[in-house]
Amino acid sequence: MPSSRLDAAPRGALAVGIDQYGLGPLGLSPQALLRWAIDHGADGVQFSGLEPEWRARIDAAYLDDLRALAEGARLYLEWGGAGHIPRDMTTWAHRDLFDENRTVAVEAARLGARVVRSCSGGLMRWDAAAPQTEILLRDTARALRAQREMLRDHGVVLAIELHFEFTTHELLRLFEMCEAEPDDWVGVVLDTMNVLTMLEDPLRATDRILPWVVATHVKDGGLRVAGDDLETFPTAVGEGVVDLPAVVGRVAASGRAIHLSVEDHGGVLRLPVGEPRFLAEFPDLTADERAALEMVARQAERAGCVATDRDRWPEVCEARMIRDLAALRAIVAGVEAA
Helix, strand or coil: CCHHHHHHHHCCCCCCEEEHHHHHHCCCCHHHHHCCCHHHHCEEEEECCCHHHHHHCCCCCHHHHEEEEHHHCEEEEEEECCCCCCEECCCCCEECHHHHHHHHHHHHHHHCCCCCECCCCCCCHHHHCCCCCHHHHHCCCCCHHHHHHHHHHHCEEEEEECCCCCCHHHHHHHHHHCCCCCCCEEEEEEEECHHHHHHHHHHHHHHHHHEEEEEEEECEEEEEEECEEEEEEECCCCCCCCCCHHHHHHHHHHHCCCCCEEEECCCEECCCCCHHHHHHCCCCCCCCHHHHHHHHHHHHHHHHCCCCHHHHHHHHHHHHHHHHHHHHHHHHHHHCCC
């Protein structure tokens, strides 16, 4: 089984790298993305998934060259392109993910990357036509159980991103349905800002899911009141209301080598919490945690958190990611000095 940089890293080491998505508008090839990381002092790269142009070029030689470049610069690699909900996320028709996930698992193993990011890209709770979350959880558990031995055979962890699909409460139930244990074949990419969109306080969400975290998207952000609803949006690291020093401190205290990959982007997402149907989609949301979210929204208002238009992101993405890297390094230095 190929060795992985995650396994080889010192226990508790906090490497600071980048996620591919933040620099997506630059259209960089995988090699160019690694060179960007090297030039800007990043410790590694997490790939979100390849555009069709680059995916068509992937073969064993291409992966070997990519691995050699990463190992020569001592970069960690985390691969992407997997999914976990076995449905078409537009039509909700059933689909088989096994072959697609086996492909990315084979690629990750050849790269020496232990983590394979999984994101199905769904906004189920925003779509009244979507199947109930419990149905999707059962579908996902069935699909993942069928992949367990395949993932183990390739020495990779399918890391489900905390995106807009399942809350940390639901993921814990999913892992129980899969009869899974931490540090085995399935885990979590902790997105520190997406949890706000799923009506979870970032620190509480981190505490709930930390044993399962194998990778991160370190992202700051804001939460604001919009009429009867709420809106969430990313900000530059250190300019939002996510308590990143506390989150990073919890990751460091886990004693495991979990890489910190900066993710950033533009855009605003509306949460129609004023609609009873939408709010009912979050049965695990307690009054206490909702009060904590309202406090976060007040903090964001006082701090003057500003969203970046999605259309403007291509012109600012590179400068912002450079700034994010520096800000996250400063946070890590503070955590390590404490």
